[in-house]
Amino acid sequence: MASVAMLERLSKYEDPKDGLLKELGDIDVDAFGNRVLVAIYVGPEKDKKSGLFRTPGALKEDIYQGTVGLVVKKGPTAFIDDDRNAFKGVVADLGDWVVFRPGDGKRIQFNGVDCRWLEDLDIDGRISDPEIITYRTS
Numbered sequence: 001m002a003s004v005a006m007l008e009r010l011s012k013y014e015d016p017k018d019g020l021l022k023e024l025g026d027i028d029v030d031a032f033g034n035r036v037l038v039a040i041y042v043g044p045e046k047d048k049k050s051g052l053f054r055t056p057g058a059l060k061e062d063i064y065q066g067t068v069g070l071v072v073k074k075g076p077t078a079f080i081d082d083d084r085n086a087f088k089g090v091v092a093d094l095g096d097w098v099v100f101r102p103g104d105g106k107r108i109q110f111n112g113v114d115c116r117w118l119e120d121l122d123i124d125g126r127i128s129d130p131e132i133i134t135y136r137t138s
Contacts, residue, residue: 003112004056004059004060006023006112006113007042007056007059007060007062007063008045008056008059009023010023010042010113011042011043011044011045011054011059012044012045016041016042016044016070016130017070017095017097020039020041020070020072020113021039021070021072023111023112023113024039024072024110024111024113025111027072027073027110027111029073029110030073030075031073031074031075031078031117032075032076033075033076033077033078034075034077034078034079034080034119034120034121035073035074035075035078035117035118035119035120036071036073036074036075036078036092036098036117036118036119036120036123037071037072037073037074037115037116037117037118038069038070038071038072038098038100038105038115038116038118038123039069039070039072039110039113039114039115040062040063040066040068040069040113040114040115040116041062041066041068041069041070041097041130042059042062042063042066043059043062043130043131045059048131063107063114064102065102066102067099067100067101067102067133068097068098068099068100068127068130068133069097069098069100069115069116070095070096070097070098070130071092071093071094071095071096071097071098072094072115073094074092074093074094075120078091078092078120079091079092079120085120085121087120090126092120092123092126096126097126097127097128097129097130098123098124098125098126098127099123099124099125099126099127099133100116100118100122100123100124101122101124104116104118104122105117105118105119105122
C-alpha cells in the first residue's frame with residue numbers, strides 16, 4: 001500500500017490526473033491481452049463539500065474502497081469486439097477516468113502509486129470527473 005506521505009501528496013494536487021501521472025512517472029510495463037492498468041484515485045485532503053480535512057486513515061480507504069481510477073496502460077485487445085464481447089465502440093482510453101468494483105483486479109504499486117490490473121470487462125464505465133463518485137464515509 002502507498003505510504004501515508006504518498007497519499008498526502010496525491011490528495012494535495014489541484015488536478016488529480018496530473019498528480020497521478022507525475023507520481024507514477026514513466027513506468028516501463030506492458031499490458032497484455034485485454035488487461036488495463038488503472039492508477040487508483042485518491043480524493044482531496046480537504047473535503048470540498050464539508051471543508052473538513054480528511055485523516056490519513058480516510059485517505060487510505062481510497063485505496064481499499066476506491067472505485068475510480070485513471071487508465072495508464074492498455075493491452076492490445078482491450079475493448080476489442082470478439083465472439084464473446086461486443087463493446088460496440090465504447091472504450092476507455094489512456095487518460096480516462098473509469099469506474100470499477102473495489103474488489104476487482106489485482107492491486108499493485110508502481111513508484112509508490114497504488115494501481116489495479118483489471119480486465120476490460122471489469123470496467124463498468126467512463127466518467128469525466130472522479131469527484132462525481134462518492135463512496136467515502138468521511
